Structures are given as C-alpha cells and as structure tokens.
Amino acid sequence: MSKYRNNPEAIQALVRPGEVHKDLYVDAELFELEMERLFANTWVYVGHASQVPQPGDYTTTTVGTEPVVMVRHSDRSVRVLVNRCPHKGVQVAGGTCGNTGKFFRCPYHAWTFKTDGSLLSLPLRKGYENTGFEHCEASQGMATAGAVHVYRDFVFCRLAPQGISFGDFFGxxxxxxxxxxxxxxxxxxxxxxxxxxxxxxxxxxxxxxxxxxxxxxxxxxxxxxxxxxxxxxxxxxxxxxxxxxxxxxxxxxxxxxxxxxxxxxxxxxxxxxxxxxxxxxxxxxxxxxxxxxxxxxxxxxxxxxxxxxxxxxxxxxxxxxxxxxxxxxxxxxxxxxxxxxxxxxxxxxxxxxxxxxxxxxxxxxxxxxxxxxxxxxxxxxxxxxxxxxxxxxxxxxxxxxxxxxxxxxxxxxxxxxxxxxxxxxxxxxxxxxxxxxxx
The missing domain is CATH 3.90.380.10 (Naphthalene 1,2-dioxygenase Alpha Subunit; Chain A, domain 1)
Structure with missing residues (x-):
C-alpha cells in the first residue's frame, strides 16, 4: 500500500520547523515521487553551452533519473531532448558526448530525428500507411523538455510543460x-x-x-x-x-x-x-x-x-x-x-x-x-x-x-x-x- 503517493499531508508532516524525518533519506517511494514531482517541476541544471559549441554537438546526462541529451540545433539554439526513441524505447544518443551531424539515428531500427527531436525518416515507411501513424505519439519524434533556459551559457530545463518560471525560481x-x-x-x-x-x-x-x-x-x-x-x-x-x-x-x-x-x-x-x-x-x-x-x-x-x-x-x-x-x-x-x-x-x-x-x-x-x-x-x-x-x-x-x-x-x-x-x-x-x- 502506498504511504505517500496520494497523501500530501503525510509528506508535509515530514518537515517540521527544526526537524526532518529520516524517510526523506531512506524511503524508496519518496525517492520515486521526488523524480516525478520535484525534479520534473523545478529548473534543473543540464550543462554548459561551451560543451556543445557547434551544430550537432551533444552531451548526455540525466534530470533526476530521466535520460536527456543536450544538443546544439541547426539554428544554433540549445535543445534538451528526452534520450529515448519513440519507437521501441532505445536510448538514441550513446556515450557521453559527440557530434551527431544533422540528425540522430536510433541504433535499433534506424529511425532518424532532427536535432530538435522531430521525426525525420523511418525505414519502410509504406508499412505505416492507413495505420493512423500520423496521429500516434511516435510520429511526434523524441520528447523534449517542457522548457529550456540558457543563462549566461548555463543551460537549465524544466521537464514539466508548465510551472514556475526560470526567473521566479532562481531570483x-x-x-x-x-x-x-x-x-x-x-x-x-x-x-x-x-x-x-x-x-x-x-x-x-x-x-x-x-x-x-x-x-x-x-x-x-x-x-x-x-x-x-x-x-x-x-x-x-x-x-x-x-x-x-x-x-x-x-x-x-x-x-x-x-x-x-x-x-x-x-x-x-x-x-x-x-x-x-x-x-x-x-x-x-x-x-x-x-x-x-x-x-x-x-x-x-x-x-x-x-x-x-x-x-x-x-x-x-x-x-x-x-x-x-x-x-x-x-x-x-x-x-x-x-x-x-x-x-x-x-x-x-x-x-x-x-x-x-x-x-x-x-x-x-x-x-x-x-x-x-x-x-x-x-x-x-x-x-x-x-x-x-x-x-x-x-x-x-x-x-x-x-x-x-x-x-x-x-x-x-x-x-x-x-x-x-x-x-x-x-x-x-x-x-x-x-x-x-x-x-
């Protein structure tokens, strides 16, 4: 039975004015909730723009336990993508850093994605005709962070699409x-x-x-x-x-x-x-x-x-x-x-x-x-x-x-x-x- 997931009062009770409960450090359910709520809804550091100086340069990291890739797009903006192919879930960008050129290519079935995450191509595309593919999640390409902000070349992202602004969060x-x-x-x-x-x-x-x-x-x-x-x-x-x-x-x-x-x-x-x-x-x-x-x-x-x-x-x-x-x-x-x-x-x-x-x-x-x-x-x-x-x-x-x-x-x-x-x-x-x- 879940102790904390649907019980905000129980979570709030773990923090007193001068004390905190040991569950903050040892409870596995709280850890999972931190990944879903805290790390998804705050602005988390991803990397520095100098790590991706040229279009196609990328570096892989995590936001909480979410695998992401920071990449310099063709328009020279810095993008943060969830490092997961929407086809069968394989991590698209391998290693810790590199240059992917003009697109990412999944090593499993060769689906390719632009460096903004959008789907570029897939083999045997005719096999998806009349299947409603254009309306499914996979057709949307790699998922992206909800928001990205580059502050003096320090790159932060908020996974959630809506939430506290960058300026309000850091002040x-x-x-x-x-x-x-x-x-x-x-x-x-x-x-x-x-x-x-x-x-x-x-x-x-x-x-x-x-x-x-x-x-x-x-x-x-x-x-x-x-x-x-x-x-x-x-x-x-x-x-x-x-x-x-x-x-x-x-x-x-x-x-x-x-x-x-x-x-x-x-x-x-x-x-x-x-x-x-x-x-x-x-x-x-x-x-x-x-x-x-x-x-x-x-x-x-x-x-x-x-x-x-x-x-x-x-x-x-x-x-x-x-x-x-x-x-x-x-x-x-x-x-x-x-x-x-x-x-x-x-x-x-x-x-x-x-x-x-x-x-x-x-x-x-x-x-x-x-x-x-x-x-x-x-x-x-x-x-x-x-x-x-x-x-x-x-x-x-x-x-x-x-x-x-x-x-x-x-x-x-x-x-x-x-x-x-x-x-x-x-x-x-x-x-x-x-x-x-x-x-």
Whole structure:
C-alpha cells in the first residue's frame, strides 16, 4: 500500500520547523515521487553551452533519473531532448558526448530525428500507411523538455510543460553565476579540465545538505586537511607556500571564522555560504590578472567582482557552484541510497592559465575519487545512510540558530553556522512535493 503517493499531508508532516524525518533519506517511494514531482517541476541544471559549441554537438546526462541529451540545433539554439526513441524505447544518443551531424539515428531500427527531436525518416515507411501513424505519439519524434533556459551559457530545463518560471525560481541567487562569469576579463566561461565522477552510497540530499554545513570541516577533515597543515607547519622558515596548502588549510579554520563568514538564503531552496569571508578569500594573487580585470571593467567594478568570495552556492535541487574557484558539482540521484557526483571545472576566458591550474588542482584535491578531503565526507554519508535504517530515533535535527517566523522571510543573511539554509531546502522540498502542479 502506498504511504505517500496520494497523501500530501503525510509528506508535509515530514518537515517540521527544526526537524526532518529520516524517510526523506531512506524511503524508496519518496525517492520515486521526488523524480516525478520535484525534479520534473523545478529548473534543473543540464550543462554548459561551451560543451556543445557547434551544430550537432551533444552531451548526455540525466534530470533526476530521466535520460536527456543536450544538443546544439541547426539554428544554433540549445535543445534538451528526452534520450529515448519513440519507437521501441532505445536510448538514441550513446556515450557521453559527440557530434551527431544533422540528425540522430536510433541504433535499433534506424529511425532518424532532427536535432530538435522531430521525426525525420523511418525505414519502410509504406508499412505505416492507413495505420493512423500520423496521429500516434511516435510520429511526434523524441520528447523534449517542457522548457529550456540558457543563462549566461548555463543551460537549465524544466521537464514539466508548465510551472514556475526560470526567473521566479532562481531570483537573486543568479548573482553567483553572474559573479563567476564576470571573473573572466571577457565575460565568458568554458568547460575545461575534464570532469571527475564517482558514486556515493547515500541519498542525494545528504550531499546537498553538506554544502552549507559549516560545523563539520574542522572535525571531519582533521585527518586530511589537518594533517596537511601539520606537515606544512614543520617546513623550514622561508619555504614558499604550495598551492595545495593554500587550498587545504582553510578547511581547518575555527568555528569563529565560519560564524563570521555568514550564510545568505534565497527562496525556493537556494543559498550560499561566504557573505563576509570564505575559505577562498586568501589565495595568492595571479600575476597580470588584476590588470586584465581593471582594463576590462575599471578598478571599482573589478574590485567588487573579485571581492565577492562566496564559498558554496546551492542551486536547489542538486548543484553547487564555487564562483571564486570556478567549479560546479552536480549531485545526480540514481537510487534512494546511491548518488553519482560530477565535479566540473571552468576556464575564465582571457584570464591567465594559472587560474585554471588552480581550479583543476582544487578539484583534484577536494572532489576527486582519489581525494582525501572528499572521502572524509563520503565516509560520513555512508555511515549516515546505514545508521538511518535503525529504529528508535526517527527525526533528524536541523534547528541550529532557528528563529521564530523565519519561514515567512525566505531571504536573509544569518550567522555562518546556522542551519537555516538546510531548513530552507527542506521547506522548498515539501512545497514542490505537495503542490497542485507537482501532484
């Protein structure tokens, strides 16, 4: 018997002002409903336009668990198609990326589709005469996302044909993307440095929660970042500080640092750490970069761009962006207890190559399958996913610095160790899981 499908009150009851029920992480039925309601009705990141620069270029990915393909159409627009042949259901675009030319060709029966998804041809077409084929679903070609929006080359889609608009969903949170793009003297980014992928044996929300959890770094990462700092402290006086140490050391900042850093929350589950300060604020200057920025923007504007040192920005439901270090992580749900994590790096077009080197080093040190820092978190997720199956305590506490009436003020700047951004995410989760449009 279904516990939640036709019971919005039961879903809503899973989120309290300072608590969430463990079913959000372990219940398989809720996971399926998330794919149908949350991921279908919100704006989900698909990819970056630089991944498909020429007509016919494509890359495959998922929106929730829905297989999609992002492709550059012949008119140079970016399209998002459901990666499924309407004939017998075979995935049309294979691999992770490539160039399909002027059309996609299904590898099973050779049906072909234009890069906007429309049906181009099929073998032995006479066999469909007088069958009503022109009125059936297959004649309409590959299904398309309900809506696609390209914001400064970041491609998002909403699977549902109707729903919240792109602007209403993201609001002021788009300023993080603006800042990351504006760090290029030419105002452009491009994907560079490859992508790192590895599977996590946990629910996707654990990874999202962790992005604004500032009370764990000095504890969970003591064995990795703490060891790196201890080794560095024994280096002879005058030894040049390695780039890796610059990136490791801030993880061991004290609670007081993170409290003063601040957290900003926006409506619909978006928010970021790093308002007044962040772990990315004290990197060594890159020769020539400041001069390029001043030439492009003027000194005052350049200072404003580079002085914005946000730490982690969560774009609900499932990406995190680091503007000052030009990385983006996607948390792809696979099952209730399995999540594929992709970590992408970007080049600031026109900026010194040393910035891309720093970006790629950060990604390898912190986000790679071989990372010592990332595996501190991975161990915590795995322990939590297993332990949440235990009986006796059904509610998880997210009440740190809970303020009365905060649910009525969706946008705020708060103490950097507050769990308000997590509460913001859970409120958005409950809203999209129970709204009339989602149901």
């Amino acid at each position: 002021g949170s788009l300023s993080t993307i603006d800042n990351m793009v504006d760090r290029s003297p030419e105002g452009r980014l491009e994907v560079a440095g490859g992508v790192l992928r590895y599977m996590h044996p946990c629910n996707w929300k654990m990874l999202v929660d962790n992005q604004t959890d500032t009370c764990h770094p000095m504890v969970a990462h003591e064995s990795s970042a703490g060891t790196a700092v201890a080794v560095w402290n024994r280096a002879p006086e005058g030894t040049p500080k390695p780039m890796a140490v610059e990136q490791f050391a801030p993880f061991m900042s004290p609670y007081e640092f993170f409290e003063k850093m601040g957290i900003r929350v926006w409506d619909n589950g978006h928010g970021h750490t790093g308002v007044a300060d962040s772990i990315h604020a004290a990197y060594s200057p890159v020769p020539g970069y400041w001069e390029q920025m001043v030439a492009a923007y003027g000194e005052e504007r350049a200072q404003a761009i580079l002085g914005d040192v946000r730490h982690n920005t969560v774009y609900f439901p499932n990406i995190m962006v680091k503007g000052p270090i030009q990385t983006l992580r996607v948390f792809k749900p696979v099952a209730v207890d399995r999540t594929l994590v992709e970590s992408w790096t970007f080049r600031l077009v026109g900026a010194p190559d040393l910035l891309l080197e720093r970006t790629c080093m950060y990604n390898r040190l912190i986000n790679a399958p071989t990372s010592v820092v990332g595996h501190d978190d991975l161990e915590m997720y795995e322990r939590a996913q297993q332990a949440l199956k235990a009986r006796g305590r059904d509610w998880m506490n997210v009440a740190r610095l809970l303020e009365p009436g905060e649910a009525d003020a969706p946008e705020a700047v708060v103490n950097g160790t507050s769990e308000r951004q997590m509460r913001n995410q859970f409120q958005a989760w409950a809203r999209f899981m129970t709204s009339e449009a989602s149901a």
